[in-house]
Amino acid sequence: MTLLEQCQVWHEANEFTKIIEALEALPAEERTPETDSELARAYNNAADLGQRDYYERAIELLKPHAEHFEGDHLWNFRMGYAYYYLDQEGRALPYFEAALAALPGDADTEQLIEACRERITLPLFVRPFRTRVTEAWSAFEEAEADLRALMDAEDQGEEMIARCGDILHIAFDDVSFEMGKGAEKYELILSPEGERCKLFALVYFARQAPDSVLEHWNIRAGRAASAGFALRAKEDSVEAKDVTVYFERAEESEVTLTFYCEKLLPLLQRDENRVWWMLTLLLDQTLGEIAAMRLLHDLDIVDTPQEGASVTLAELPDALRAEGLSLANDAEEYLDNAYLAYEREPDTGSELTWRDDIYTGLIRLPSAISTYLSGDPKLVDDYHADGIVAGFIAYPLMGALDGDAQAILDFRDDLITAVTKAADGDAFCLLGGATGTEVGYLDFLAWDAQAVLDAAKAHLEQSELPWAVFHSFRRDAQPVTLFDRTEDESEKNASTPAKSLLSPAAVRKLEAMDEGSSGYFYKMLNYLDGYIRNGVIKGNFTREEALADLQIALWYAYACNNIDDYAYYYQSTMYLAAAEANAHGCGTYYYRYAVALMYCGQLDDALRYAEQGAREEPDYPWIYLELGKLRAHFSDREGALDAVAKGLALVPDDHEFLTLEREIHAGATIEEMCYHWIDPDFDRELQEATAEGEELAPHPTVDATEDMYEKQRVIACIRVNEAGLAYFRQLFRPDPQDYEKNAPYCSFHYPVGDTQVQLVFRMNEAGLSKRDPAWLRTQKTRLDDGHWASRTDEQGTGVLTAVHFELDNSVTLVYQYPWQENPVYIPLDEDGNPKDEAEE
Numbered sequence: 001m002t003l004l005e006q007c008q009v010w011h012e013a014n015e016f017t018k019i020i021e022a023l024e025a026l027p028a029e030e031r032t033p034e035t036d037s038e039l040a041r042a043y044n045n046a047a048d049l050g051q052r053d054y055y056e057r058a059i060e061l062l063k064p065h066a067e068h069f070e071g072d073h074l075w076n077f078r079m080g081y082a083y084y085y086l087d088q089e090g091r092a093l094p095y096f097e098a099a100l101a102a103l104p105g106d107a108d109t110e111q112l113i114e115a116c117r118e119r120i121t122l123p124l125f126v127r128p129f130r131t132r133v134t135e136a137w138s139a140f141e142e143a144e145a146d147l148r149a150l151m152d153a154e155d156q157g158e159e160m161i162a163r164c165g166d167i168l169h170i171a172f173d174d175v176s177f178e179m180g181k182g183a184e185k186y187e188l189i190l191s192p193e194g195e196r197c198k199l200f201a202l203v204y205f206a207r208q209a210p211d212s213v214l215e216h217w218n219i220r221a222g223r224a225a226s227a228g229f230a231l232r233a234k235e236d237s238v239e240a241k242d243v244t245v246y247f248e249r250a251e252e253s254e255v256t257l258t259f260y261c262e263k264l265l266p267l268l269q270r271d272e273n274r275v276w277w278m279l280t281l282l283l284d285q286t287l288g289e290i291a292a293m294r295l296l297h298d299l300d301i302v303d304t305p306q307e308g309a310s311v312t313l314a315e316l317p318d319a320l321r322a323e324g325l326s327l328a329n330d331a332e333e334y335l336d337n338a339y340l341a342y343e344r345e346p347d348t349g350s351e352l353t354w355r356d357d358i359y360t361g362l363i364r365l366p367s368a369i370s371t372y373l374s375g376d377p378k379l380v381d382d383y384h385a386d387g388i389v390a391g392f393i394a395y396p397l398m399g400a401l402d403g404d405a406q407a408i409l410d411f412r413d414d415l416i417t418a419v420t421k422a423a424d425g426d427a428f429c430l431l432g433g434a435t436g437t438e439v440g441y442l443d444f445l446a447w448d449a450q451a452v453l454d455a456a457k458a459h460l461e462q463s464e465l466p467w468a469v470f471h472s473f474r475r476d477a478q479p480v481t482l483f484d485r486t487e488d489e490s491e492k493n494a495s496t497p498a499k500s501l502l503s504p505a506a507v508r509k510l511e512a513m514d515e516g517s518s519g520y521f522y523k524m525l526n527y528l529d530g531y532i533r534n535g536v537i538k539g540n541f542t543r544e545e546a547l548a549d550l551q552i553a554l555w556y557a558y559a560c561n562n563i564d565d566y567a568y569y570y571q572s573t574m575y576l577a578a579a580e581a582n583a584h585g586c587g588t589y590y591y592r593y594a595v596a597l598m599y600c601g602q603l604d605d606a607l608r609y610a611e612q613g614a615r616e617e618p619d620y621p622w623i624y625l626e627l628g629k630l631r632a633h634f635s636d637r638e639g640a641l642d643a644v645a646k647g648l649a650l651v652p653d654d655h656e657f658l659t660l661e662r663e664i665h666a667g668a669t670i671e672e673m674c675y676h677w678i679d680p681d682f683d684r685e686l687q688e689a690t691a692e693g694e695e696l697a698p699h700p701t702v703d704a705t706e707d708m709y710e711k712q713r714v715i716a717c718i719r720v721n722e723a724g725l726a727y728f729r730q731l732f733r734p735d736p737q738d739y740e741k742n743a744p745y746c747s748f749h750y751p752v753g754d755t756q757v758q759l760v761f762r763m764n765e766a767g768l769s770k771r772d773p774a775w776l777r778t779q780k781t782r783l784d785d786g787h788w789a790s791r792t793d794e795q796g797t798g799v800l801t802a803v804h805f806e807l808d809n810s811v812t813l814v815y816q817y818p819w820q821e822n823p824v825y826i827p828l829d830e831d832g833n834p835k836d837e838a839e840e
Contacts, residue, residue, distance in 0.1 A: 007038050016046035033065040037075055044081050058082040073102035077109060080116075087125050088173075089116040090381035090474065121478045122470075123449060129171070129201065129387040130427055130447040133208050136171035141210055143167060148186055148216060151179060164188070171205060173385035178223070187218045192331075194280065194293060196338070197367055197379060200429055200445055201388060203332050208426070221331040225288035225317070231278055236267055238278060240286045240314035246306050247316070250297035253325060257283075258300045259313075268303055275301060286313050287320075288329035295325060338364040339432060346437050352536055354394060354471050354479065355441065361434030363443060365390075368431060372473045380474040389449040390431075393442045393456050393482070395468040396534055401440065408435055415442055415459055422455030423448065438533050443473075457482040469538060479538055486531075500551035501541050506531055510555055524559035528552065544578075550586065553579035557592040564710065566717045566763055566807065570744035572596035587613045587620025594626045598674070601717055601742070601766040606630055614643075621650035628660050633670040640664050655680040671715045686711070713807040717767040724769035731776055732759070741765050753789035758802040767807055775809055782832045791815050791826065798824060 001009075003022065010018045019042035023035055040058040047054035059082045062075060069075030080095030093116040100109045127135075140147075143163060150160035160179060168175050176191040190206065192198040202221040209219045230239045238261060246258040259279050261268075268275045279301060284292050311319045317327055328334070339362045347356035355372065363369055368390055371379045383390045393415070401408050412433045419428055427448035434441040446452040453470055460468045466486050469479040486503050502510075509527060513520040532546045546552055553575045560572035576583075576593045583589040590613025597606035607630040613623040624647035632640035641664055647657045656678065663673050675690070677683040686708060734748035742764045749756040761768050782788065783803070791798045791813070798815030801823060805811055813826040813834075826834045 004034060004038060007042070011042070011045070014045075016042045020046060033068045036061040036065060037069065037078065040078050040082070041074075044078060044085075047085065052086060055082040055086045071098070071102055073099045073106070073109075076102065080112065084112060084116065086173075086385070087127070087387065088381065088385050089119040089123070090377050090384055092116055093120065117478075120472065120474060120476075122480045123384055123389050123472065125384075125387040125449070127387055128389075128446075128448040128450070129204075130451075132171040132387050133205050133447070136167055136205075137208060137210055137213065139167045139170055140164075141213055144213055144216065147179075151181055151186060171386070172201070173382075175202075182218060185218045186216055187220065189223055190219075190221050191223060191289060192221065192293070194284070194289070196293065196335075197365060197382075199290075199293075199331055199335060200365070201383075201386060203335060204426075204429065204447060207332070222289040222293075222329060223284050224329055225291070225327070226285045227314075229282065229285040231282050231285075236264065236274075236278070238263055238282060240282060240316075241312050243279065243282065243313035244305065244310050245313050245316050246308055246310050247319070249323065253295070254297035255295055255320065255323075255325070256298045256300075257296065258302055258306060260302050260305055265303060268301070272301075282313065287317060287327060290329040290331050290334050291327040294328070294334055295320065335364060340364065340366055342366075352438075352533065353539070354439075355392075355434070355436070357436030357438045358434045358441065359437060361432060361441070361443075363432035363434075365431050365443075365445075368443065368473045372475050375475045377474045377476070380472055383445070387447075389446040389452075390473040391444065391446070391449075391471055392473065393444075393460075393468060393470055394439050394479070395460060395465050396530075397436070397438060397440050398466065398530070399464055405435070408440055411463075412440060412442055415456065418459035419444075419452055419455040422458060423451040427451040428455075438530070453480075453482065467534070467538070481538075486534075501535065501546055501549045502531070502551045502555070507551070514558075521559040521562045524555065528556055528559070547575065547578040548582060550579045550582040550589065554586075554588055554592065557589075557596060561592055561595055564714055566599065566714055566767060567744060569596045569599040569714070569717075573600060573602075583616075585616050587617030587623045589613070590616060591620065591623045591626055594623070594630070598626070598630065598670075599714055599717060600744070601719065601764050603630065603633060603670075603718070607634060614646075618646075619650065621647050621654075624650075625656055625660065628657075628664065629670055629673045632664045632668075632673065637664060655683070659683075669719075671718055674715050674718065675711060677711075709808070713767070716770040716807065717764050720766045721769040724771065724773075725765055727773055728768055728771065728776060731773075731780055750783060752783050752800055752803075753786040755789060755799060755801075757783075757789075757800050759783075759805070760802055761805045763807050771809075778832075779805065779811065788813055788832075791824075795819070 003026075007019045007022065010016070020039065023039040023042070026035060040061040043054045043058040043061070058078065062069075062079050062082070065075065076095045076099035080092040080099060083089070083092035083095065093113065096109055096113045096116060100106060100113060103109065147160055147164060150156040150163070164177065164179060165175075168177060176193050178187075178189040178191065180187045180189065190202040192202055199221060206219040206221050209217070213219070228239075230237060242261055242263045244260040246260075247255045250256045261275075261279065264275050264278070280299070283296075283299075287295070320327060341360075341362055343360050344358060346359045355369075367379055371377075380390050397403075397408060401411055416430055420430075427446060428451075429445040429447065431443040431445060433443060442456075444452065456470070457468070461483050467484040468482040470482060471477065471479045486505050506527075510524055513524050513527070532543060532552070535541050535546060536543050556575040557572040560568040560575070572592065573596045576589065576596065579589070590609050594606045594610040594613065597603075597609060606626070610623060610627040610630050613620070614627055617623070624643040628640045628643035628647070631637075631643060641661065644657050644661045644664065648654065648661075651657065656676070659676060660673060675686075677686055689708065732748075732750065734750075739748040740746065744764065745760050745762045746765055746768050747758055747760040750759045751757070761771075788803070789800050791800070796817060796819065798817040800813060801816045802814035803811065804814065811828045811832070813828065815824045815826065817824060829835050
């Protein structure tokens, strides 16, 4: 029996210690990748929960054989297993995924992959960083007298470093440190190695040092400046006076440095990385590590002298001070003043995700944002290795926060204060915050994520916000809901499957906005838009899924149709078309679709959908109202009356059906059949005023006369007047290749002066064909005389790019100024002059 076969026998008997003893005893020359992998498995299996050294030893054994075991299920599984039980799920996940690729369908691997993803999403560690720091300082407190004694001894440096390293490892997965003895106290110096992301945790760790430790020790984050420091590494040595420095100001408080060191030129040819290490370390010692981080914008090392003024590295501190630059080395002060303000163009696409909507913010760890946006998980995984959570809280900017910049900032400040206070002041490190078009963000590092999230939830639940979430700065993580008032808990937990993406609470809100003919229809549309945006951002569904949802489409169409405007009828057709696959059996869908199509002038399609609706849901009365109008229009008088009869059978004595019946008998046009209001009293006033050519009497809640004119404008878009359309085409002669119609508007390019300007008639061809010929001639004359071609004001000259013509005959000129990204819209009065100038 071979040793590996014997190990298998021990493994099956759960005698993992025997495997460890036997394989650790092997001489180095007898070790193979297979024995190391077997030994790693034994360490993984022998470890008690929290026995980090066993899992770390397993990784140490496996890592050197990555190439040998490439694509191997067991090697990848064992690597992932060790990282997983070190609370480093982000690092474990790619190994488990590789293991599953090598052995598809393996249940254990699939289960651990799912567990990794859950813990990446909500990283609540058994030992968060705050706990680890407390444990580390407790161990240091017990050992500090021995550490001082080792430092006083001349030959115990290695043991001192090893013991201190073991203590620091309680808190940190990986940390760089130095120990020394100052004039008054011993020193422990924690180095961020030039990385701001590491400095936050080091500052927090140093701040938690017990008084009993500080009695004998200075604990510092970042190396202090050391005059006369010389660096010797094997046969190579260099001092600050050996390095020539060329520097120039880069930003207000930063410099760009270029190093030239003749003494290190041979080494530069052999080992460039070593030269970089030596000179950056020398820079840290000369300026102080924090000062170097604060000041350095860019660094280059060259192999030939450069032109221009120079100083030696030893002289650099005085040269920088002469430039008015600070060489302060206080790490905490540096971080407190490290905020970077940023602006960006928010993403307005349909598939928004978290932070895509941001247009302004402050951050003192820019790499958190850049790695999140690029999908690089390393920063977050490194933090997780220490029990630190990097993430943000997101909440909708609704109600009092909608568009009020000061209210947004005040709300965020209150949240920061509440979390800091409730989490005992030492569980939370603010990174910054951001404002989006839809969502507000609070960015932070959590030394104890559970305490931070509990505090945030408690505070935010007292607000009127509908929801709030936490999200890791790892892009592939999922959001974690802190609370969500958009659904009642009982409805969330109901056993019946949801029929719509609209929650019951959302439906109640929409119903509350519906007051029949005078409902809050624009408010409905805004609410639906916000509901979809929030749902997409939170990952509840995609925009495509939302638009395919029948109930969402029906509410959109209900609001659009009741606004009773051509552009909104066109929007209604778009929403309903997206949900057609889910509309089987729903007469309401076919009724609203047929109405919208009719008012968009698509009468053939409108009839087809009305007929389909009557077949899909024969007991839905209002489909027969639309069917009667359309059949009558297409000369099917008998079929139209039959539709009315079926409607009256379902809703006896209904005013609309009775009116339609009379009009069918009278041979009314489809425009006449549509020129009604639902309310019988309003409708009677409308008919009487129209017949007498008068305006409607004042009404306490609506502008009845304007509503009458709007009704006339919208029915103008139902049928094309062929003579009127022919006149328009003869007058403007649009290029057929350039002319776009009914999409939803009619547009083409027309020469104004030396410029081709887009003319947009914001109506379909039916509406366009009803324009008064005299009005059309006037617009053409004004275009042809060229005085609209440009607009000059105190800032410069804008060029006319478009002219918009509305159904109410209003005209708006669109100018593009070279220094502005967005165009400027200039509405005109009836005489063709800008309204703002006419008012002056």
